Amino acid sequence: MTAITLDGVATASAVKTELIARVTELRAHGIVPGLGTLLVGDDPGSRSYVAGKHRDCAEVGIESIRIDLPASATTADVRAAIKDLNSSREVTGYIIQLPLPVGHNENAMLELIDPAKDADGLHPTNLGRLVLGIEGKLSSPLPCTPAGIVELLRRYDVPIVGRKVVVIGRGLTVGRPLGLLFTRKGLDATVTLTHSRTVDLPEEVRRADIVVAAVGVPHLVQADWIKPGAAVLDVGITRLVDPVTGKGVLTGDVHPDVAEVAGYLSPNPRGVGPMTRAMLLGNVVKAAERALL
Numbered sequence: 550m551t552a553i554t555l556d557g558v559a560t561a562s563a564v565k566t567e568l569i570a571r572v573t574e575l576r577a578h579g580i581v582p583g584l585g586t587l588l589v590g591d592d593p594g595s596r597s598y599v600a601g602k603h604r605d606c607a608e609v610g611i612e613s614i615r616i617d618l619p620a621s622a623t624t625a626d627v628r629a630a631i632k633d634l635n636s637s638r639e640v641t642g643y644i645i646q647l648p649l650p651v652g653h654n655e656n657a658m659l660e661l662i663d664p665a666k667d668a669d670g671l672h673p674t675n676l677g678r679l680v681l682g683i684e685g686k687l688s689s690p691l692p693c694t695p696a697g698i699v700e701l702l703r704r705y706d707v708p709i710v711g712r713k714v715v716v717i718g719r720g721l722t723v724g725r726p727l728g729l730l731f732t733r734k735g736l737d738a739t740v741t742l743t744h745s746r747t748v749d750l751p752e753e754v755r756r757a758d759i760v761v762a763a764v765g766v767p768h769l770v771q772a773d774w775i776k777p778g779a780a781v782l783d784v785g786i787t788r789l790v791d792p793v794t795g796k797g798v799l800t801g802d803v804h805p806d807v808a809e810v811a812g813y814l815s816p817n818p819r820g821v822g823p824m825t826r827a828m829l830l831g832n833v834v835k836a837a838e839r840a841l842l
């Protein structure tokens with residue numbers, strides 16, 4: 550058996566096509582959505598993700614505003630940039646690209662975001678709304694990677710209700726909010742959130758119908774950990790250097806042999822990453838649409 554590929558590029562492209570129609574409608578009502586990004590430092594991964602976010606905005610008709618600060622930026626500089634983004638009229642939603650360089654307190658910076666402009670759903674008020682299970686008109690933006698994972702599964706009709714999900718990694722942008730999302734009414738999965746102190750991780754993973762690997766350990770998840778037919782989402786990515794060619798290679802958390810056992814597998818790259826970006830655009834559009842309610 551070879552797993553069905555959960556194609557993030559094609560699915561994100563379908564999401565973006567739908568968003569173009571909604572942005573056109575907003576513009577017809579005089580509302581121009583604008584995404585701001587705040588990047589601190591010169592991490593190549595973060596630079597590439599931010600560049601991708603601006604390209605996506607141009608594709609769907611969202612304006613984008615970029616603030617890049619050098620690695621030497623102080624906490625006062627970051628606070629000042631956040632203040633500018635909170636007050637900017639063009640910026641209807643924004644993100645602080647994570648991780649911030651060592652020495653910056655990420656949680657303290659996230660708390661400074663105006664929750665109404667939080668395009669990542671990572672402000673405590675919005676995470677709190679996710680915990681409270683507030684949906685509908687007052688729902689908060691969902692963190693982009695968890696939302697992208699669920700959307701990818703949905704669009705491939707992978708059953709979620711009542712299924713056992715094992716998430717590897719309890720980070721802020723993926724594991725913790727994903728556990729909350731999967732257990733929401735309507736999705737109704739049973740989630741095990743694992744981490745570096747989990748005892749016998751392979752045995753936990755063997756029970757799962759859906760496995761999400763988000764730790765950044767190359768090829769951690771092995772084929773003999775996977776229940777035949779399970780859906781496997783490879784989220785963590787590491788930039789390794791090929792010892793022969795000397796070129797950088799992006800390597801996911803899931804070993805390629807998993808494709809022979811799983812029912813569905815998201816590649817990495819070209820799986821969850823593009824969905825993360827598409828969900829960000831969706832959050833910006835949704836926030837702008839609130840102005841029409």
Ligand SMILES: Nc1nc2c(c(=O)[nH]1)N[C@@H](CN(C=O)c1ccc(C(=O)N[C@@H](CCC(=O)O)C(=O)O)cc1)CN2
Binds near residue numbers: 669819826
């Ligand atoms: N403020 C945030 N910071 C971070 C988040 C987040 O959701 N909000 N998530 C990750 C990084 N991330 C988004 O910012 C992200 C990761 C991957 C991709 C992506 O498209 N990846 C491509 C490969 C691109 C490459 O590395 O060359 C793929 O998977 O095909 C987009 C966004 C941490 N920080």
